[in-house]
Amino acid sequence: MSLQPVKFYQTGTFTVGNRLLAPEERSVQANMQRTNSLNSGHRACQGCGEALGARYAIDAAMNATNRQLIAANATGCLEVFSTPYPETSWQIPWIHSLFGNAAAVATGIAAAIKVKKQKGQGGDVRVVAQGGDGGTTDIGFGCLSGMFERNDDVLYICYDNGGYMNTGVQRSSATPPAARTATTMPLGPEPGNVFGQGKFVPAIAMAHEIPYVATATVADLRDLEYKVTKAMGIRGARYIHILVPCPLGWGTASHDTIRMARLAKETGIFPVFEAEYGEVKSVLAIRRPLPVEEYLRPQKRYAHLFGKSPAVATIARIQALADKNIRKYRLQARQGGH
Amino acid sequence: MDKPFAITLKPGSSLANHTGSWRTTRPEYVDRLPPCNAACPAGENIQGWLFHAESGDYEKAWHALVENNPLPAIMGRVCYHPCEGGCNRQHMDSAVGINSVERFLGDEANKHGWKFAPAAAASGRRVLVIGSGPAGLSAAYHLTRMGHKAVIYEEAPLAGGMMRFGIPKYRLPREVLDTEIQRLLDFGVELHLETKVTDVQQTMKDGFDAVFLGVGAHIAKRAYIPAGDANKVLDAVSVLRGMEDHDAPLLGRRVVVYGGGNTAIDVARTAKRLGAEESIIVYRRTRDKMPAHDFEVEEALQEGISIKWLSTITEAGMGERGDDIMVEKMALDENGFPQPTGEFERMEADSVVLALGQDADLSLLENVPGLVVDKGMIEIDAGMMTGHPGVFAGGDMAGNERTVTVAVGHGKKAARAIDAWLRGEKYAPLPKPELATFDRMNPWYYSDAPKTMRPVLDIIRRQSTFEEVLGGLDETNALFEARRCMSCGNCFECDNCYGVCPDNAVIKLGPGKRFQFNYDYCKGCGICATECPCGAIRIVAEEN
Ligand SMILES: Cc1cc2nc3c(=O)[nH]c(=O)nc-3n(C[C@H](O)[C@H](O)[C@H](O)COP(=O)(O)OP(=O)(O)OC[C@H]3O[C@@H](n4cnc5c(N)ncnc54)[C@H](O)[C@@H]3O)c2cc1C
Ligand SMILES: Cc1ncc(C[n+]2csc(CCOP(=O)(O)OP(=O)(O)O)c2C)c(N)n1
């Protein structure tokens, strides 16, 4: 008889909760008393990955800091859909200033808390800054790099949906190659975003050699919560980059949001890893390897690749990028992985 | 409120904004019919009892199981488990070992002496059950649960029907059979052994309000085979029945079994265990046409039984000592039917055992008006009632699918119909929910886990003894096996919907209470339904 692991749970830790697990082994999201930092009634689109990712991340941060948390938010969907004056969905202290300065605002708050603590006022309150990919990789990048370089005690969370979604899906430096936006080539031999440009900010953050950098997706809740919790246990500058599918900007069905994030990870399009002081420490291995078509085909922003004659060469280039990620981050499926 | 400089409105919560009004489709929780349940002839709620086994509450699991089937330790051994054939897990790795967990639960119950939950208040009605095979036992059990007095009349000196006088010990140890029957008697089922019913209408006059017939099919079918020495030709049913007597049947060194069903296999394996050097099955057609189950054929071959395919016996008891038979080779015609080839072979055989099926003995029903008998089988309606009001029937006598499991299912269904009939109503089964097909599920969430193998007894031991061939699971691997169940179509409280809703529109009601949608805020995105592992959420169009 083959040897069986004694501990086996129907769904292991893939699901949000699991009635067979001890309560302390369940996710923050499984808890009936979770903060619901981003509450119901927000105006995000149906199936918004950003709204989901933000609640996942901030609930985990609230849980990790004993609810002593302040958030600074860049302009973008997350801010606009959550806080149309005078209403807000946030159930935590939260501030919005400008599109490009969230990192600097958070730095200021962290400094103020530090001073207050030195004066013996107030407890140990922690700070997160958050923004979209536009607010992070483009307009807010200077402030962010400064925050890293000064090693300010802030966790910066970027919700990457691959474009300026709030203003109608314009290209950002995080828009992937070949994806169509309102500001990329609509027609011609190679419509959509160009190859070879753009930035992968997690790698740039690592180059700053800050204590902690991680990527995550809304498809792996346990991993996301683990990383936010770990980040809140560290002092200094930390950065988490979360892939959050946008049904509107990607042209995907509202019910496929998590599925799309899962496909991004399983195809190798989006590497999920964590790094300390510039070194990759662990990766989330691929569980069921898939070709990139599986990820591209359901998205209308890639529809031009699957016309009457499929853009084989372009798809192959995207596959090559995914393969490179798999090589570089060692994402190959392995037995008994994560 | 004193507002700060330049602030004109009080801060408010977005809860004022009922985003549920955006919805065009709505999610709803459903309980779908798992394919295992749908495939179980005894109508077990397999997913339901596995749910309790998953958490290690075996007693609760057993109680949930016996709501439908009072014989789990028996079923866990002899059932051909069509449930596993339906199990969705086969599309992932391999089917859940439902049957082995069932046996584990049955054995646990026997070990710990678990008792059935109390029956309903006595109705004062008495029902006669004829035959103590699985059909009769199941009917009596369910009637008792419903508060009726069930009285079994059994012709044989011991209860169990073909489970005792057919199925060999190496597949069903008699202690297991005895324990489960005793539990039924302790529960209040009345059993009269060595009480043959010869005239149903006469017996009914002993104060019975209805009758359930479960007399099985015990008369061996014969094929005409000219035989010099007829003593050498036996039938399978009497050989197997003889195994329960003091002296085992004498079959000789070289035994030839004629037939291709499970009974043929059982007789051949029994002959081997009785010391036959050669035990040979002669069958008219090919292996893929054989009615016996593949795993049984496999086990028989492993034990050294040989099978002569495409062969018929044309003469037996030949030669001086009468121990030769003539076998003719057959060939399949274009329709797949065996046709004689004119090619003969003479074989030595100390005995020939015919295993060609059985007919029901319906003589006890001779003068019951209204009964319809077709091709030796009694006709029944959807509620298991024969053409004569108040006379119900099930098991081998009433169907072509002759298994213990079908018999148990018949007994249950008949009990429900009798219960309705006693109240002057007509039995109407509840409509079945839609099937929990694999394409409605999200298999991503299930851990990878191959089926636990049941330890198979050492091959040498099982050739010479009547010890049980298949071993059982122990605590750890039974739990493992139960947890391989994906809970198809029925919420198992994994919290996924509660977690994945971007709008917090799922309310968690707490352990055992499942969830509820908050339609004030649900925008109808459908993520919950897509990410529900087991397919317990459906999306329906909103009426405007
Ligand atoms: C060798 C063999 C192996 C089998 N193996 C399996 C197996 O592994 N799995 C499986 O699912 N099925 C198996 N079967 C089939 C299974 O045993 C039968 O389908 C099942 O027992 C039928 O149940 P029943 O209650 O209808 O009839 P039976 O089990 O035949 O019981 C009928 C009972 O009625 C009694 N009776 C008959 N007439 C009268 C009367 N006039 N008055 C009073 N009592 C009467 C009989 O004595 C008997 O006890 C096997 C059958 C055989 C022959
Ligand atoms: C300085 C400045 N420029 C432009 C805008 C308009 N604007 C508001 S949100 C937004 C896009 C935000 O994109 P991103 O940061 O990716 O967040 P998303 O909406 O995609 O979540 C833009 C361009 C602004 N508010 N401020």
Ligand code: SF4
């Ligand atoms: S546009 Fe995209 S990011 Fe913005 S609310 Fe809609 S789904 Fe979310």
Ligand code: SF4
């Ligand atoms: S996985 Fe479980 S519920 Fe689904 S068919 Fe198999 S045993 Fe039944």
Ligand SMILES: [Mg+2]
């Ligand atoms: Mg964006």
